[in-house]
Amino acid sequence: MKTAKNGLSLILDGLMRRYQERVPDVQGVINAMIAEGLIGSADDIENDHIAFRTMGVPHLGIQSLEKIFLHFGYQRREAYFFPEKKLDAFWYAPPTPQFPRIFISELRVNDLSPEAQGIIHSYTDEVTSDPVDLVNLDNAAEVDAFLHSGLWRTPTWIDFQQLSKESEYAAWVIYNRYYLNHFTVSVHNLRPGYDTMEGFNAFLERNGFVLNDSGGKIKTSPDGKLAQSSTIARMVMAEFAGGEIHAIAGSYVEFAERKLLEPFQHLHKADIKREHRREGFEAGNADKIFESTYSTQTKKLNL
Template sequence: MTTLETVLDGLMSRYKERVPDVSAIINAMIEEGVIVKDSDIENDHIAFRTIGVPHLGIQSFEKIFLHNGYTKKDYYNFSEKKLDAYWYAPPADKYPRIFISELRVKDLSPEAQAIIHRYTDEVTADPVDSIDLNNGAAVDKFLHSALWRTPTLADYQTLAAESEYAAWVIYNRYYLNHFTVSVHNLKPGYNTVADFNAFLERRGFKLNDAGGKIKTSPDKGLLQSSTVARMIEATFANGEKQLIAGSYVEFAERRVLPQFAQLPPAAIKREHRREGFEANNADKIFESTYSNQTGKS
């Protein structure tokens, strides 16, 4: 197993443990004969959330994946959510794309900034620089280790009132935010987001309806949907507990580009489909962990 495969395997195994919807969706797909085993699923992309402060954020986190052959691609700006983001193309088609977002801390209120720095100032040097990036086990351990102390419930709640993204990251750190099922490679009846959403809802899964259940790029080439994050019991400093949003699962349909429309289905590869991301789609997908979605009955 390569370093990258060790890292991706570690991320996915812990994510499955913590996000019950992952196994539930996979099991439902197996029961309906959509797939035979979970490795039949193509993972379109995985996403991470970071905080833009010294020694951390995208400039630190991306080193792990750039070192392992990923290529930095397009920039995205989410003005209302105060986020910057980039996506990264994998070294081979068998690996997922990566999407990394970062909170523009300086755009928050002085109170929110102070709370964030109370924790992140404990990080006094770029932690990625001290890791052997050729050691998959070391990278895996880093991605699942706390970089700062557990926040208090009061600090979490104050941040959440201003930026639910900030609150999510201050508690979860670099925890994998979601993985994405490529639905276009599934069998007919399940290979569009519309069909797959119908399957999910028939099976009792709750979908994020911010901006509509199907988020569609202006060119109609990228369609996305996602489950709503399940609430998990979080333990804060001093042992205080509260239910907070965990992670979720996303679904993507990348349509064949017009210039390749005549290709027979068996000849279609990743390079023939719509690539990259769409800021307006992603903006609404972020809300899968927001209370406007998790708070719905």
């Protein structure tokens, strides 16, 4: 098991390294947290979860990507459905608390218009067998390389624009494939004043970060024990087929506060462990967090 844990660490480190290089807000948040004495270095951040987006087509989607993480000891938990966005999702519990939870969503491609389905299949039909089955899952470097590889040819700008009109999620995935969508800073273990979503959001906005306000800047579960917020994805320059370069939404940073479950309210902060806090996710929260890459939010960065 120790070898498996080491392999998982290498894979997660590879994901985070590339993600951090492409998402300026990651280093910006880290620098601000260090400057205010919340952490000594990035290693002090507790990563609540990471998230992936996939296409629900033959040989791909959740059933394919989850194989990687199930191999490393993750366990599939609750299912979620987002009818308006035409998405399904599962979250996965890590083998040990040192690792982040994983959230994998999947576009219900068959629920889209024939035109959108045709565009998507013109790319994904290039995948004729489950690509994960060809990966040596015991080789962390091979898994890392796979998660950053192109599963189909680079899309055209016209196709990207056409998909965006019906599903910005579809457009994001057709360009980014399995690129890490976001990682999540756990705020509840930070020092007082920053250990609630309200306090941490105030810190973020004081440092110039623009927050996704779909459904409110803080998205809270009905039980009141899971609060989440996120930055808005900044635009990145993307090269499309034929060398066309256009600005599209990249990835973003999420923040989560998991409150104590009722039986553990008496615990001293030093004695609190992950299992004492609210677990899982909330469809209502996630539905709005998805919009961190949508034009209704990204246009606010240019206002």
